Amino acid sequence: MTGAAIIGWPRAGGQAAPALPAERTRRVAGSVQFQGLGKTYISSAGEVQALQGIDLEIEPGEIFGIIGRSGAGKSSLLRSINRLERPSEGRVLVDGEDIAGLGEAGLIRLRRRIGMIFQHFNLLAAKTVRENVALPLRIAGVPQPEAEARVAEVLRLVGLEGKEDSYPSRLSGGQKQRVGIARALVSRPEILLCDEATSALDPETTLSILRLLRDINRRLGLTIVLITHEMSVIREVCNRVLVLERGRVAEMGPVWQVFAQPQHAATQALLAPLTRALPEDVAARLRQVPEPGDLQVIELPMTGEAAPPLAALAQGLRLVQAQVEPIQGHAVGRLVVLAPQGLDPRSLSSTARRLGHVAAND
Amino acid sequence: MSPQMIDRLSAAFLDTLLMVSASAGVAVLAGIPLAVVLVTSGPGGVFPAPRLNRVLGALVNGFRAVPFIVLLVALIPFTRLVTGTTIGVWAAVVPLSISATPFFARIAEVSLREVDPGLIEAAQSIGASRWHIVRHVLLPEALPGIIGGFTITVVSMIGASAMAGAVGAGGLGDVAIRYGYQRFDTTVMVAVIVILVALVSVVQVTGDRAVRRLRAR
Numbered sequence: 001m002t003g004a005a006i007i008g009w010p011r012a013g014g015q016a017a018p019a020l021p022a023e024r025t026r027r028v029a030g031s032v033q034f035q036g037l038g039k040t041y042i043s044s045a046g047e048v049q050a051l052q053g054i055d056l057e058i059e060p061g062e063i064f065g066i067i068g069r070s071g072a073g074k075s076s077l078l079r080s081i082n083r084l085e086r087p088s089e090g091r092v093l094v095d096g097e098d099i100a101g102l103g104e105a106g107l108i109r110l111r112r113r114i115g116m117i118f119q120h121f122n123l124l125a126a127k128t129v130r131e132n133v134a135l136p137l138r139i140a141g142v143p144q145p146e147a148e149a150r151v152a153e154v155l156r157l158v159g160l161e162g163k164e165d166s167y168p169s170r171l172s173g174g175q176k177q178r179v180g181i182a183r184a185l186v187s188r189p190e191i192l193l194c195d196e197a198t199s200a201l202d203p204e205t206t207l208s209i210l211r212l213l214r215d216i217n218r219r220l221g222l223t224i225v226l227i228t229h230e231m232s233v234i235r236e237v238c239n240r241v242l243v244l245e246r247g248r249v250a251e252m253g254p255v256w257q258v259f260a261q262p263q264h265a266a267t268q269a270l271l272a273p274l275t276r277a278l279p280e281d282v283a284a285r286l287r288q289v290p291e292p293g294d295l296q297v298i299e300l301p302m303t304g305e306a307a308p309p310l311a312a313l314a315q316g317l318r319l320v321q322a323q324v325e326p327i328q329g330h331a332v333g334r335l336v337v338l339a340p341q342g343l344d345p346r347s348l349s350s351t352a353r354r355l356g357h358v359a360a361n362d
Numbered sequence: 363m364s365p366q367m368i369d370r371l372s373a374a375f376l377d378t379l380l381m382v383s384a385s386a387g388v389a390v391l392a393g394i395p396l397a398v399v400l401v402t403s404g405p406g407g408v409f410p411a412p413r414l415n416r417v418l419g420a421l422v423n424g425f426r427a428v429p430f431i432v433l434l435v436a437l438i439p440f441t442r443l444v445t446g447t448t449i450g451v452w453a454a455v456v457p458l459s460i461s462a463t464p465f466f467a468r469i470a471e472v473s474l475r476e477v478d479p480g481l482i483e484a485a486q487s488i489g490a491s492r493w494h495i496v497r498h499v500l501l502p503e504a505l506p507g508i509i510g511g512f513t514i515t516v517v518s519m520i521g522a523s524a525m526a527g528a529v530g531a532g533g534l535g536d537v538a539i540r541y542g543y544q545r546f547d548t549t550v551m552v553a554v555i556v557i558l559v560a561l562v563s564v565v566q567v568t569g570d571r572a573v574r575r576l577r578a579r
Binding site: 018027082084085102106108109110111112114115116118122123125126135136139140167169183184187193 | 389435439478480481484485486487488490491494498499502505559579
């Protein structure tokens with residue numbers, strides 16, 4: 001990291017080399033490193049190891065997803081970034097600074113650089129939208145005129161103009177989360193932590209909130225760390241994903257890769273709801289030992305790298321199922337085709353796999 | 363009813379009002395901070411201090427366990443120390459306040475404890491200090507419950523103030539005992555009861571209305 005730590009927002013070029021246009025300057029604010037992180041709880045049932053040996057780095061400006069089943073340690077990991085939870089071992093570095101040694105004043109300064117939104121929004125019922133969003137500035141002692149301008153600015157950013165004087169109880173779930181996002185952004189943070197931010201919302205609202213997060217990430221360039229138990233959320237917004245299983249890293253990588261070739265059983269289980277099973281009529285008639293005249297059922301995984309040329313599919317093949325989606329610009333999914341006996345699945349694609357055989361006369 | 367009796371009743375009514383409102387004022391000023399300390403010093407609170415919490419808890423329980431009429435008498439030396447006298451309205455305000463404060467503090471404590479811990483976490487995440495959390499989260503969010511609890515406190519104080527006649531404080535209870543009971547003047551007794559019922563109703567309705575308005579936001 002260079003000495004050009006850029007403070008403030010929107011981020012200026014800082015002390016970047018003058019030859020580089022400002023937007024190409026490598027930003028250094030908004031990185032998180034975990035080094036040998038572990039967390040042990042003492043519960044009534046004895047010691048519970050919530051996290052163990054977490055070593056990874058979240059890059060400035062990326063949208064980093066953490067997924068896992070409940071109890072996998074996602075929440076502890078996320079909360080260790082702004083020290084709402086203290087790790088039992090290891091270190092957390094925010095912008096290269098170990099946050100374990102911060103006193104109360106230092107911790108307050110750190111938290112003003114890290115916004116957070118919550119599953120249940122956690123808005124103050126006794127305050128209006130405007131007062132909720134202004135609170136971080138009010139307690140930071142930002143002068144009134146500046147605070148008002150910034151509140152208006154973030155409310156516009158999240159699309160809540162006209163709701164300034166409403167109380168949270170009058171808002172829909174999606175609007176409440178927008179207030180939460182505005183409150184988190186009003187301090188112009190470098191990092192935004194999202195704790196199951198869409199889990200209490202319906203699918204349509206979830207999508208609109210995720211789009212807003214992606215938009216914010218692009219426009220403000222801030223790092224977003226989100227936890228979820230839904231792979232669809234990861235697919236929608238994240239650049240990289242970490243799969244946690246029982247407090248350990250199960251796997252981590254670019255989202256399209258993890259979707260295309262999940263390595264760990266935990267990832268496969270999480271992906272299962274998104275993967276369509278074979279069509280029922282095919283599945284019911286599938287047999288492993290071919291009878292004369294049977295067709296082969298071949299699966300062609302689309303892993304983003306080696307998509308089979310469609311011309312190959314035209315030669316006497318019948319498409320029975322297709323589930324392909326672009327993830328970060330890579331086609332990921334699978335095709336299932338029926339092929340005559342004798343055709344080598346490997347001739348279609350190196351990753352093609354024979355699932356079985358079905359009778360041809362249907 | 364003779365004009366003198368009407369004068370006596372209205373003077374008694376004013377005495378009761380004065381006793382109750384002065385002690386209610388003390389109960390708010392002392393009870394809310396006490397409730398805040400009880401909540402925040404407790405386990406999982408924002409200023410954990412287990413020993414202080416236990417001492418305060420025991421003190422509050424001790425005062426709440428003593429019946430008001432006993433407290434009234436037991437506190438006589440203390441009352442003399444504070445007010446210089448042991449009779450009259452101000453002599454009743456001392457034990458009335460000391461009895462109402464822990465009562466109100468316990469009720470306010472329950473409301474403060476019911477504030478969603480998620481709100482405290484959200485406040486921490488925006489860089490709120492512990493004082494900010496008390497000032498901007500705990501107190502405003504618990505306000506409807508605290509006002510509801512204050513209503514209950516005032517109503518029970520109106521009841522307790524009737525015993526203040528025992529230290530010559532006057533008030534409606536005193537008139538009811540001396541004229542209504544000891545002189546068999548049923549009209550006075552009925553008048554006192556009607557006034558007390560009206561007073562309690564006004565307090566209750568006002569309190570309920572304030573709570574409803576706050577909750578409707």
